[in-house]
Amino acid sequence: MALKHKGEEPVPDAKKRKRVGFTKIDPGIEANECIKVFLVKNQDEVGDRSSFCIDPVDLNQLFGEDGKIYGYKGLKIDIWLSIVSFHGYAEFTFESTSDGGKGITDLKTALQNIFGESLIEKADFLESFSRESQCIRTVLSDGAVVRSVPLMGDETSETHVDAEVSAVEVIRMNLLNMPVGLLYSRLIPLVLLLVEGGSPIDIADPRWEIYFVVKKTRDKSGDYSMKLLGFAAAYLFYHYPDSTRLRISQILVLPQYQGKGYGRLLLESVNFVAVSENVYDVTFEEPSEYLQHLRTCIDTLRLLSFEPLKSAINSAISSLKEGNLCKKTSKLLSGPPPRMTEIVRQKLKINKKQFLRCWEVLIYVNLDPKDKKCMDNFKTSVSDRVRSDILDKDSENNGKRLIEVPNDYGHDMTFIVFQSNTDEEVDDQNGSLASDQSTTQEEQLNQLVDKQMKDIIEIAKKVSSFDNKQ
Known part of the structure; x- marks a missing residue:
């Protein structure tokens, strides 16, 4: 790099280059980052940021396709919701506004789309605590x-x-x-x-x-x-x-x-x-995963005290105490008798799908956890049921299977569908792929069984705690 000495005449460039400036596009701010929602029960809690703050599922989904707010610097939005009248009030603070290429979000309109007419001015909001007590x-x-x-x-x-x-x-x-x-x-x-x-x-x-x-x-x-x-x-x-x-x-x-x-x-x-x-x-x-969990706990508790069901549960438990599970026993453990499914629907209004979710929990809560042979048989029956469910789905797809394979185009994996045919001989390469796929499927099945067992045990504990409170 040449140094220019003081007093030396500048040498003009043969071709001067024009400098082009680009306006910086406003990246926006995510709604989740700038909005806080507080539930308050009186006037004194309004404006107090130590009040009860909720954790929304996702505020971004309520603000357009990208979930962002544009045109504001240092934006903060505090929303106060009354648990007395369920009116709301929103307060905005920001350092400045400017159109950075994506406009300036109309905050009032955006919040009205969520809160509707329940969003009111501060004076009315404060008055609502006494007016609508x-x-x-x-x-x-x-x-x-x-x-x-x-x-x-x-x-x-x-x-x-x-x-x-x-x-x-x-x-x-x-x-x-x-x-x-x-x-x-x-x-x-x-x-x-x-x-x-x-x-x-x-x-x-x-x-x-x-x-x-x-x-x-x-x-x-x-x-x-x-x-x-x-x-x-x-x-x-x-x-x-x-x-x-x-x-x-x-x-x-x-x-x-x-x-x-x-x-x-x-x-x-x-x-x-x-x-x-x-x-x-x-x-x-x-239903959410938690709600389904709660629902299953409640229905299991109802079923435990349902007298017509007790003989079927006792039969399943007796089978688990046998040395080895036979096909007949496994079938008994995989679900209740069909006639009992209809009786439960008629008397308790529990539909078939939900009753099947509860069935294994009903058996588990009646087992002795210290009886290792019985517990091993129970896990085997759960494993047989999970495998049967998967195989039934495969048979419904007429032998078609979806598997993951590596590729050379920058993505981690690609999905392909192939038609399985057990009567055809496969070459070494395909045989290796089938072997690897079989190993992967076995691991996935084991993971599903472990998750099913974990869910059953958690629900059983919850049911026991419910029962003790009654």
Whole structure:
């Protein structure tokens, strides 16, 4: 590199190059990074960032295709949701705004798309705590009480010293009722924020019902107030020729009240209605893994006390105590007698698929964990059932199998489908591929069996804890 000496005349370039500047495109900020949502129960908690902050499923999904907000520097959005009236208030702070090539996001409109008319100005929001302090009581006053139980969990610590707590109640109402529909519209943001894949339901459809779980507090004068703890929405389907199926579509317990038995109380209340009104059965619409786990625990507990089922369970347990499992025994352990499946549906409204999920748990909870031979036989029966399920699926695909193979195009693996034919001879290369694939499938099957055993044991422990509390 040549150094230019002081006083030396500059040598002009033969060709001068033009410098071209590029405007930096605004990368945006993800909604998850700049938005905080707080649940508050009084005016004093509004503005206090130490208030109860929820953990939404994914805020990004609520802001366009890429989940980003554009045009702001140092943006922070605090959203305050009242658990008294379920109105909301949003507060924005930012250093500056500028159009970096993708415009400036209209924050008010974006949040209105999530919170709708429940999002109000600060003055109205603060006033709503006193103006609508009896909102829940007013809306639910005409509802039918499905269940009423003593107060549960740590809620007793929130009760005023001069108050007498009557109960935690589950109240059933139709969403076509206008005040109920209005209350549900204020709950929709919580569904969007806290339920994966959650979406609003059609409150104009008369077949929608909603179950509210509330804490009812009565003072010494006899007056009372209600606090909403959670809710479940259920739809009544026509079932040919003259019955109805009940499907639970949404269930949500407010985050600060979770883990105290209110979700279980909601599910038990729906089951009670299904049995008392003799619906065909109860189903769920895409339940989360946790909800399915809870549902299986509750149904297993119901089945354990179902007298007509006990002989079938005892027969399965007796078979496990034998030396070796034969095909007949394995078939018995893989599922309950067909006639029992229909009896369970008729009496408990548990559908066949759900009953099969509970069956192995029912057997496990009746086993002696110290009986090694019995437990080994049980795991073998679970393994046989898992393998049978996989093989049945393979046979349904007419021998077609999906396998992973390496490739030379920058991706880790590629999927191919091949038609298996056990009658044809294969060359060494194909034989090696089949051998490797067989090993991989065996490992995957073993992993599935281990997961099934883990799930069964976890549910059994939960069922035992439920049983001890009763």
